[in-house]
Amino acid sequence: MARLMAFDYGTKRIGIAVTDPLQIIATGLDTIHPNDIIAYLKKYMQTEQIERFIVGEPKQMDNTPSQSAQHVKGFVNLLKKQFPDIHISMLDERFTSKMASAAILASGRNKKDRQDKGLVDTVSATILLQSYMQGMSF
Known part of the structure; x- marks a missing residue:
């Protein structure tokens, strides 16, 4: 499996x-x-197979697209153009950053680590991926 x-x-x-x-x-x-x-991604895919990309879809509380949705749409179009054989799924990303911050805090990381926005983004992507996997039917 990829x-x-x-x-x-x-x-x-x-x-x-x-x-x-x-x-x-x-x-x-x-x-x-x-x-x-x-x-x-091209370098990563020289050694690993990817079956699907899951991209966080930014939404407001009322389920309308947020201001950053246009940037995400451009990113998705770029992925489609560069990697046409890989399927792309969009998944609501509301609250993933807050959940990531809470997870980092619960892990006992120090204050400097908790303020590392790169770490928050990586943990947010992990939460997004876990959410997608939980919704998959087996």
């Missing part, structure tokens, strides 16, 4: 998480600047 890969997209950073090849465990992979994401 891995699943999730993205918590931001204009300054993209948090990335992946599953193991059996798609059982989600793990934070990295945080990458948006300008470097395609080169990073």
Whole structure:
């Protein structure tokens, strides 16, 4: 089986998480600047197979797209263009950053680590991927 890969997209950073090849465990992979994401993915995919991309869909509380939705749409279009054979799923990402901050706090990390936005983005992508995996039918 190939891995699943999730993205918590931001204009300054993209948090990335992946599953193991059996798609059982989600793990934070990295945080990458948006300008470097395609080169990073091409290098990663030289050694690993990806079955599906899961991209966090930013929404407001009333379920309408948030201001950052246009940037995410551009990112998804870029993924489709660069990797046309990989399926893309969108998943509501509301509360993932708050959940990530709470998880980092609960892990006992020090204050400096808890304020690391790159770590928050990676954990957010991991939470997004876990949510996707929980919704998959087996």
